[in-house]
Amino acid sequence: MAETRTCYETKSPAEVRALIREGRITSPTTGMCNGYAQANLVMLPKELAYDFLLFCQRNPRSCPLLEVSDAGSYTFPVFGKGCDITKDIPRYRVYEKGILTGEYTDVSEIAAHCGYELVSFLIGCSFSFESELLESGIPVRQIEEGVNVPMYNTNIPCAPAGRFSGNMVVSMRPIPHALVPAAVMVTGSMPRVHGAPIQIGYPEAIGITELDHPDYGDRVTIREGEVPVFWPCGVTPQAVVMNSKPDFAITHAPGHMFITDVKNVQLKL
Helix, strand or coil: CCCCCCCCCCCCHHHHHHHHHCCCCCCCCCCCCCCEEEEEEEEEEHHHHHHHHHHHHHCCCCCCEEEECCCCCCCECCCECCCCCCCCCCCEEEEECCEEEEEECCCHHHHHCCCCCEEEEEEECHHHHHHHHHHCCCCCHHHHHCCCCCEEEEEEECCCECCECCEEEEEEEEEEHHHHHHHHHHHHCCHHHCCCCCEECCHHHHCCCCCCCCCECCCCCCCCCEEEEEEECCCHHHHHHHHHCCCCEEEECCCCCEEEEEEHHHHCC
């Protein structure tokens, strides 16, 4: 039986991945394994791997690439030695021709019988800089409220590459006005997990009209004296998959990340 969302801040990545594999953690991973980088996942047929690699290279803010697996391999020698990427994420999404066909807590059988040799991409996640924000005295509202981070589709086009095109997705965190410069500095030092914000205080400028209704994740409270701050988000590839309609793709479900063995400090400038 899956556990309710609990405090896993002090557990090691290997411990949390084991609990995920056992089905005991199925919740979003924000706030887990403090100090360790988290990552987004995209799995694609080998025939599309070059196009997606090029897409990441052209869009490093929204798709900062951390590691790429060998074709047909489900482990990552640097960021998750010994992991099984088809079992070690709390929730996955499967897309066929750009259509979401299901959410799963284990995609090992689907990957084994999908008819494609898959290449897996780990992409930096903004959850990685949240512990740095907290250490700097900057609040992270979705951790306080125990919910998933709010994420929004935008009107910001990504640079297309081969089969892949679409618009950027952003995550939002309310930041007190006086702490916005510090939040920019802290996150700007970590470009491999999205870096500095893409927009501050004017959601309508990037096509967001309803902050209370995120496209992914959950609504969070914006208090008096706070400003909404938007960072590029690793859910961008899912929006791109829906737009580009490859025959088959597996991704993480928004907010349900792969927790790596690499410390956040190793990803700083």
